[in-house]
Every structure is written in C-alpha cells, then in structure tokens.
Amino acid sequence: MRVAILAPSRHPLCEPFAGGQERLAADMAAGLRRRGHHVQLYARAGTDSALADDLHVMPPVPELSEIASGDLNMPEPRFLSDQVAFLAVMRDVLRDRTIDVVLNQSLHQLPLALSPALDAPMLTTLHTPPFPWMEVGAWLAGDAGHFVAVSEALRRQWTTLVQAEVIHNGVDPQVFSEGFGGDDLAWVGRLTPEKGADIAVRAAAQTGRHLRLAGPLSDPEWFDGVLRPLLGGTAEYVGTLAGQELSDLYARSVVTLVTPRWDEPFCLVAAESQMCGTPVAGLARGGLPEVVQQSGGQLVTDHASPVERLAQAVEVAARMDRREVAADARRRLTTDHMLDRYEDTLTKLTAEQQG
Numbered sequence: 001m002r003v004a005i006l007a008p009s010r011h012p013l014c015e016p017f018a019g020g021q022e023r024l025a026a027d028m029a030a031g032l033r034r035r036g037h038h039v040q041l042y043a044r045a046g047t048d049s050a051l052a053d054d055l056h057v058m059p060p061v062p063e064l065s066e067i068a069s070g071d072l073n074m075p076e077p078r079f080l081s082d083q084v085a086f087l088a089v090m091r092d093v094l095r096d097r098t099i100d101v102v103l104n105q106s107l108h109q110l111p112l113a114l115s116p117a118l119d120a121p122m123l124t125t126l127h128t129p130p131f132p133w134m135e136v137g138a139w140l141a142g143d144a145g146h147f148v149a150v151s152e153a154l155r156r157q158w159t160t161l162v163q164a165e166v167i168h169n170g171v172d173p174q175v176f177s178e179g180f181g182g183d184d185l186a187w188v189g190r191l192t193p194e195k196g197a198d199i200a201v202r203a204a205a206q207t208g209r210h211l212r213l214a215g216p217l218s219d220p221e222w223f224d225g226v227l228r229p230l231l232g233g234t235a236e237y238v239g240t241l242a243g244q245e246l247s248d249l250y251a252r253s254v255v256t257l258v259t260p261r262w263d264e265p266f267c268l269v270a271a272e273s274q275m276c277g278t279p280v281a282g283l284a285r286g287g288l289p290e291v292v293q294q295s296g297g298q299l300v301t302d303h304a305s306p307v308e309r310l311a312q313a314v315e316v317a318a319r320m321d322r323r324e325v326a327a328d329a330r331r332r333l334t335t336d337h338m339l340d341r342y343e344d345t346l347t348k349l350t351a352e353q354q355g
Contacts, residue, residue: 179251
C-alpha cells in the first residue's frame with residue numbers, strides 16, 4: 001500500500017520525542033515502511049527523514065503583511081500555525097491520486113473535515129478525549145470517518161460521536177530491553193501540571209527512595225514555581241532522555257511512578273517501563289488500568305489521598321517479578337502487535353474503497 005501518514009503539527013518526529021504521540025507516529029511510519037509499504041510522511045521540519053520513503057515538511061506560517069499582522073482578530077499563534085500546516089497538507093494529499101490510504105495521527109479538525117473529499121479512505125487515531133474542534137471535524141467527516149481509539153476507556157468517551165476500534169499503542173522491545181532493576185524510582189513524561197510529577201516527588205519522599213525524573217520542560221513556569229522547589233534530597237531532574245538513555249533509566253529503576261491528574265488515554269510511559277521489566281505504581285485513571293494489569297504493577301483507585309496510597313503501591317510493586325512484568329508486556333504491548341492490527345484495518349479499508 002501507499003500510505004500517507006499525517007503527523008502531529010506541534011513537534012518534529014525525532015529523538016528525544018516531545019511526547020508519546022510523536023513517538024507513536026514515528027514508530028508507525030518506520031514500522032509500516034519495514035513491512036514493505038510506501039510511506040509518505042507529513043511532519044514538521046526536523047523530522048527524521050529515515051522514517052519514511054517521502055518526507056513532506058509542513059510549512060511554517062508565512063510572513064504576513066503589516067495590515068494582516070496588525071489585525072486585532074489575529075488568531076493565537078499556535079492555532080494559526082496548526083491551521084497553515086494542515087491546510088497545506090490536505091491541499092497536497094487531495095492532489096495526490098496515488099495514495100491508497102491515509103493514516104491520520106494529528107489532533108486537528110481539517111483532515112477529518114476534508115476526508116469525504118479524498119479518493120482514499122482515512123483512518124484517524126483518537127489520542128485524546130473529545131474536544132470541540134475535533135468533535136466538529138468528526139461530525140463533518142460523516143460516513144468517511146474511520147477511527148481507532150488507543151484504549152477502551154477512550155473509546156467510551158467518543159461513543160456519542162463515532163464508532164471506534166480499540167488498538168493499544170505498542171513499544172519496541174528492541175529499544176526498551178529488559179533490565180535488572182535497582183533501588184531508585186523513575187518518573188518520565190512532559191513536565192506539566194496534568195502529568196503530576198509533584199505527586200510522584202511527594203510519594204517518593206514518603207518511601208525514602210531516590211526518584212529520578214526525566215522529560216521535556218513543556219511548562220517552564222509550572223516547573224519553576226511548583227516542581228523545582230521540591231527537588232533535591234530524594235528527587236532529581238535528569239533532563240530529557242532519548243533512546244538508550246531512556247531505556248536505561250527504566251531498566252535501572254525498581255518502580256516507575258505514573259501520576260496523571262487527568263484521564264490519561266493510554267500512557268506510553270507505563271508500557272515502556274513494563275517492557276524493561278520495571279513494574280508501575282500509578283493512579284488508575286483513563287486507560288492506565290488497561291496498560292498496567294495485575295502482572296505489571298500496582299494502581300491506586302482511591303485518589304482522595306494519592307501521595308500516601310501511591311507510596312504504599314510502590315512497596316507492593318517493588319516486590320513483583322521483573323521477568324513476569326516484561327513477559328506480559330511482550331505478549332500485549334509490542335509495536336509488532338500494534339502494527340499487525342493497524343495493517344489489517346488499513347488493508348480492509350483499502351479493499352472496501354476499491355470494491
């Protein structure tokens with residue numbers, strides 16, 4: 001198949017990845033290409049060109065005239081940037097009659113809204129709960145909309161609008177290889193309020209274990225005002241890690257903390273950690289109970305006192321058999337398993353379109 005993949009528009013697909021969605025889009029492109037499909041990838045400048053047969057770079061916002069840039073109704077810069085990117089992407093995709101299927105990994109309404117005008121079917125992965133612009137896009141897509149949700153919990157949030165197949169995200173066991181563990185705790189993710197790194201720091205302090213936090217400073221103001229004062233002593237920030245460094249962090253840790261303040265649709269960090277044999281102690285929100293099952297960690301269902309409960313969960317998870325944790329992850333959460341499901345769905349959509 002000739003597959004066009006529409007990446008998220010905020011960050012390039014390259015190490016270190018800005019988030020799980022960027023890593024998934026990269027793994028999807030590279031994986032489908034390895035399986036013999038021709039991949040056309042639409043992504044931001046700085047994306048690794050080796051991921052696809054053809055890389056189409058999303059354009060930046062052009063330099064506006066003095067009159068246009070002085071308009072009091074000028075959209076917020078990131079909104080305008082996304083709009084320009086996907087207007088250009090969909091213009092090009094609509095022109096290309098060689099595409100067999102479009103795999104939409106974006107969080108933007110334009111690909112959905114314009115999918116009925118395409119000759120090729122479009123499959124959209126739902127990575128987030130419904131929000132207004134995406135709901136509008138799904139409504140405009142109508143019968144041309146085909147959807148995958150990354151968890152059953154997320155699928156249920158979308159049932160008033162669309163019918164979605166559930167395909168869990170996958171992790172490459174060659175990248176996240178099994179390790180021997182250690183004494184320290186790990187926390188990985190974007191440094192933002194909703195990811196709850198401050199909860200992890202307080203829970204780690206109660207256990208007396210050292211905590212290493214890694215991830216991009218997506219909200220510097222929150223980091224400086226809330227998290228930085230908590231660092232030192234039992235907690236340290238080790239920066240943004242990529243590739244082997246990230247795998248090593250998991251592999252050398254006794255437990256990974258996952259502390260979402262929102263209904264996390266999937267949580268790739270939890271899958272990565274288990275692939276390395278490191279159990280998870282986390283807050284049971286969103287899709288996390290689907291990712292972390294009984295053999296993979298200990299989840300807290302009572303969120304009234306998350307710090308105390310999480311500290312207790314750490315000690316339970318720390319006693320789990322690392323080999324069983326890794327083996328279960330390899331049964332359920334590999335990129336190959338994910339790609340098998342996507343490949344099957346894309347093939348069916350293509351056959352239906354041609355039939």
